[in-house]
Amino acid sequence: MSQDRPLNHDEMLAVLDWYRAAGVDIAVGEEPVDRFAQRVPPRVTPPPVAASQGAMEPAAEMPMLGGDPSEARSLAGSARTLDELQAILGAYDGCGLKLRATQLVFADGNPEAEIMLIGEAPGAEEDRQGKPFVGKSGQLLDRMLAAIGLDRSKVYIANTVPWRPPGNRTPTPEEMALCLPFLHRQVELVAPRLVMTLGGPAMQTVFSTTAGIIKMRGKWSDVTIGNHGVAAIPTLHPAYLLRNPAAKQQAWRDMLSLKLKMVELGLG
Template sequence: MAQDRPLNHDEMLAVLDWYRAAGVDIAVGEEPVDRFAQRPPARAVPALAAVASPAGERPAEAPMLGGDPAEARSLAASAQSLEQLQALLGAYDGCGLKLRATQLVFADGNPEADIMLIGEAPGAEEDRQGKPFVGKSGQLLDRMLAAIGLDRTRVYIANTVPWRPPGNRTPTPEEMALCLPFLHRQVELVAPRLVMTLGGPAMQTVFSTTAGIIKMRGKWSDVTIGNHAVEAIPTLHPAYLLRNPAAKQQAWADMLALKLKMVELGLG
């Protein structure tokens, strides 16, 4: 067994980087702190209430934000536009993921697009820039779209969870329950004609299944997301393709299936 020794400068930087990726960003203090007992204070959204109120009427009292899934559903349903929905999420403190994330990662692309792509959750680069799929996997996604004549002006891109989970872990069922109503409302407001999910967790969320992505990928299904009925197809996540280049053949077949469906529906 190697003896303990002081870390050199590069090794210490590597350790700090690892801790940051895992979500550890607070040093140990002199006194213990029970993080489970901490709860962010409820906050109001006065600006949103004013926007949502009819002209000439007194704005309704703004809703208070908390960690109740029923309250998340009520808040999401109150949004009458994507701008209002983004404002709600920006002020929402009910999901603990927000406490560790740098910023909200709401969406990218064209909200008027007929095609919507749904991933799982932001990564480190997305967390820094505030847009989905802008890291290495996003660059690969852009190339995949370009191969069938698409770009971000012709698709709308979102995630099932709008904040980066610490260490890029999979969101917990509780976190998903708090974020899902906002995704549902986002889909309802965009009203895409086609949906493609990216990766297993997004596929399981949108298709309401526990099946694996390898079994489901490349197959069209009629799904209902919130109150919006749409045809959807799952494919592999670009990050998976970067780790497993041989799987790009399967993803290419899925992209061709998307292109064929577009032609069938007269979407170009």
């Protein structure tokens, strides 16, 4: 067995890259931190501070730790186009996920499409390229779409969260609350006639449910996303299908259901 030795420069960079990919972004503290139990603290305005002449002048507002969902709603609502919304999201610093991600993953496909696909969050490859579903699961999604005569020129693809969570973990409720107004506005601006969600977290977000994906998949429902009403169907995430090939039969039935709904509405 080789003796311990100091790592060289390239080895240290490789270790740091491995830590980052695994979601390690802070040192270990004395006590464990439950990120899912954290809450956004309220904005606090301190009392006035006395000026040197004795008059009372208001102090500057203390910065708030974490984002403010009402600010996110206001910013999202101000976007009149998808390009404006993307620019607003690119400048938005309220969600901590942005600090750890490589770049914003806004959308892919045709913004004028009448079919919209919604996933959960970007993965490592999506984070590198800045587009949703471009890794192995995206390649499988492309094959699933092709099987019913679709491709990325005929659909619009987005995620509930536009930045990669460290280590591909599930976004926290607070992170979801800060990103959801932007997804709502994205859907309103695209105004699709059909929506398909990919995976459990996206399904729970869009359908406002805590039910599991196995129970809900393949069932059409009328949902309201932001101010846009639309028929939506959940299916299994392509990444799940890669891990569980036997489930592809269920996903195939869901894709056939989407095709039938398209024909019913005269979309293809």
